[in-house]
Amino acid sequence: MLETAGNSGSERIGAFRSISGFLPKTAVFIAKRLFGALATIAVGALIVFFVMKAAPGDPALAVLGDNATPEAVEEFRRRHHLDEPLVGQFVLWVSGMLRGDFGLSLTIGGGIPISQLIATRLPITAFVGIYSVLIAVLVSLSMGTIAALRRGRAADTIATSVAVLGISMPDFWLSYVLIFAFAIGWKVFPAYGFISPVDSLAGALYSGFLPALAIAAPMAAVFARMLRASLVEAASREYVLAATSFGFGKPFVFRHFVFRNALIPYVTVIGLQIRYLLGGVVVIERIFGIQGLGSLAVDAAFARDYPTVLACTVVFLAIVLLVNVIVDLICAALDPRRSL
Amino acid sequence: MNSRHGLLGHATTLIGASITLVAMVAVVIGPMLMPYGPNDSDFFDLLSPPSWAHPFGTDSFGRDVLTRVLYGARVSLVVSAAGVALATIIGTAVGMVAAYKGGYADLLLMRFADLLFAFPAFVLALFLMVVLGFGTINVALAIGLIYFPIFARLARNMTLLVREEPYVQAARLMGQSTPRILLREILPNIAAPLIVQATIGIAFGIIIEAGLSFLGVGVQPPTPSLGVIMADGREYFQRGPWVLTLTGLAISFVLLGLNLFGDGLRDLMDPRLRERTGQ
Numbered sequence: 001m002l003e004t005a006g007n008s009g010s011e012r013i014g015a016f017r018s019i020s021g022f023l024p025k026t027a028v029f030i031a032k033r034l035f036g037a038l039a040t041i042a043v044g045a046l047i048v049f050f051v052m053k054a055a056p057g058d059p060a061l062a063v064l065g066d067n068a069t070p071e072a073v074e075e076f077r078r079r080h081h082l083d084e085p086l087v088g089q090f091v092l093w094v095s096g097m098l099r100g101d102f103g104l105s106l107t108i109g110g111g112i113p114i115s116q117l118i119a120t121r122l123p124i125t126a127f128v129g130i131y132s133v134l135i136a137v138l139v140s141l142s143m144g145t146i147a148a149l150r151r152g153r154a155a156d157t158i159a160t161s162v163a164v165l166g167i168s169m170p171d172f173w174l175s176y177v178l179i180f181a182f183a184i185g186w187k188v189f190p191a192y193g194f195i196s197p198v199d200s201l202a203g204a205l206y207s208g209f210l211p212a213l214a215i216a217a218p219m220a221a222v223f224a225r226m227l228r229a230s231l232v233e234a235a236s237r238e239y240v241l242a243a244t245s246f247g248f249g250k251p252f253v254f255r256h257f258v259f260r261n262a263l264i265p266y267v268t269v270i271g272l273q274i275r276y277l278l279g280g281v282v283v284i285e286r287i288f289g290i291q292g293l294g295s296l297a298v299d300a301a302f303a304r305d306y307p308t309v310l311a312c313t314v315v316f317l318a319i320v321l322l323v324n325v326i327v328d329l330i331c332a333a334l335d336p337r338r339s340l
Numbered sequence: 341m342n343s344r345h346g347l348l349g350h351a352t353t354l355i356g357a358s359i360t361l362v363a364m365v366a367v368v369i370g371p372m373l374m375p376y377g378p379n380d381s382d383f384f385d386l387l388s389p390p391s392w393a394h395p396f397g398t399d400s401f402g403r404d405v406l407t408r409v410l411y412g413a414r415v416s417l418v419v420s421a422a423g424v425a426l427a428t429i430i431g432t433a434v435g436m437v438a439a440y441k442g443g444y445a446d447l448l449l450m451r452f453a454d455l456l457f458a459f460p461a462f463v464l465a466l467f468l469m470v471v472l473g474f475g476t477i478n479v480a481l482a483i484g485l486i487y488f489p490i491f492a493r494l495a496r497n498m499t500l501l502v503r504e505e506p507y508v509q510a511a512r513l514m515g516q517s518t519p520r521i522l523l524r525e526i527l528p529n530i531a532a533p534l535i536v537q538a539t540i541g542i543a544f545g546i547i548i549e550a551g552l553s554f555l556g557v558g559v560q561p562p563t564p565s566l567g568v569i570m571a572d573g574r575e576y577f578q579r580g581p582w583v584l585t586l587t588g589l590a591i592s593f594v595l596l597g598l599n600l601f602g603d604g605l606r607d608l609m610d611p612r613l614r615e616r617t618g619q
Contacts, residue, residue, distance in 0.1 A: 173588030279462025
């Protein structure tokens with residue numbers, strides 16, 4: 001959605017600029033992208049809200065039990081605004097969200113503000129997510145570059161095979177292989193539990209290593225494959241031949257002509273993979289006992305805590321869209337043809 | 341150089357096809373060859389490590405894990421295939437209509453598909469399981485709903501490519517109805533990439549099924565699916581690590597086959613890529 005908005009928007013930026021001539025171009029670019037993301041979140045929230053409301057079952061009875069007194073059910077409905085008409089509920093919910101209020105949870109924590117739950121768990125998920133992206137980037141940059149430079153040779157074959165294997169391993173299975181190897185067999189990392197980065201950064205890096213690695217491995221495989229393919233393609237371009245014929249050294253040509261141009265598709269793929277990363281986070285947080293947003297979503301799913309599931313879904317969507325905006329910015333910065 | 345790369349590409353496709361075939365045969369006739377049933381417990385043989393009698397060991401109920409994996413793979417494959425079939429039908433219909441009709445229908449349908457595409461796949465799956473309720477059929481439904489935007493995009497782009505071909509124009513001039521043109525003229529010409537995408541989609545479906553069932557919100561025990569068996573194995577992972585690890589290995593084996601096969605087919609059909617690897 002953002003991509004299409006961006007393509008058609010590049011001409012419109014011109015019109016925009018004349019109105020806001022004093023604003024830096026970058027600010028306009030960011031504002032436009034953020035607005036697009038916000039609109040998508042709004043429509044996404046609308047859809048998940050009404051789909052959730054269409055689900056069979058009465059949340060009041062699900063939480064209080066079938067034997068609840070009518071007064072208790074009545075009180076519960078009033079507290080969670082379930083006595084309002086649907087549209088009214090939606091307006092209340094959205095206007096609350098805009099103020100950072102996601103309503104009260106049904107069962108998790110015995111009915112506390114969901115915003116409080118999200119505030120404590122989001123930093124943990126953000127840490128694990130960024131940690132695993134960093135690992136995946138480090139691994140894939142080296143693997144993809146080696147494969148492309150040694151194209152057709154043993155190193156390439158090995159790197160490419162490892163990448164295919166990486167894609168074929170479900171991350172939750174890989175977690176247990178890692179636990180078996182590095183927590184039960186060779187006791188170097190903890191099998192369970194996570195120290196919050198708020199308490200100790202070193203502790204978080206240490207206790208979060210296995211989960212981050214499990215999430216990173218399949219991603220690194222995808223990134224490396226992409227990087228190898230785009231490096232190979234960039235290396236075959238005429239400007240590389242031209243640069244070489246000017247007498248520039250191989251490392252110079254690689255750094256300035258091949259690598260830089262291959263980075264754009266690479267960064268784009270990282271952005272696309274955020275969807276899968278966050279999916280992996282959900283399962284892996286659960287396996288390693290990390291109290292993040294993913295395990296909150298699973299706990300809420302089990303407890304049929306509808307508003308919490310709803311809030312988590314919207315927050316996850318918001319994270320994806322926000323990351324996409326950032327990726328767009330990085331790509332624009334990398335591509336000299338695309339002026340901001 | 342050319343033939344070597346061509347052959348190499350061909351070789352990986354063949355390896356992928358062979359692995360997929362072996363997995364299919366194992367899933368179809370394997371359970372008949374096994375001397376045990378998927379829920380036969382032997383209380384004198386609890387959690388025994390892999391041996392000749394039990395190549396994948398036994399679980400905490402003394403059930404043969406290999407037998408369960410073969411039965412479970414059946415469930416997982418059927419669930420995934422059903423989900424992907426649903427995604428193919430909805431996605432292809434949406435994409436073809438969007439491309440053929442154009443205008444607002446196109447904009448609206450594709451924006452909706454893009455929106456679904458922005459959700460993290462597994463989070464959307466979890467959300468749908470809460471809405472639909474846990475269970476085997478709903479896992480297939482969730483897979484279908486999550487995966488259809490990919491088919492919608494693909495079918496739309498392919499339809500746009502063939503829409504103005506002479507044979508489509510001829511059919512239009514002959515006064516054929518739109519559904520007939522879509523089904524008889526356009527669909528056969530865009531089917532190949534859709535089939536490739538479906539192959540890759542089945543791998544995706546298996547991961548989603550396994551993940552959901554592993555968390556306990558997907559296929560429910562006692563029905564064995566790959567995810568359910570792994571969830572079982574998690575409970576006694578320290579005492580019997582083979583249950584979870586070998587089941588996962590079986591999943592990886594199938595996924596490896598499907599991924600290699602799908603990638604190979606895609607490379608064979610994508611002329612741009614063929615050109616690139618054939619240089």
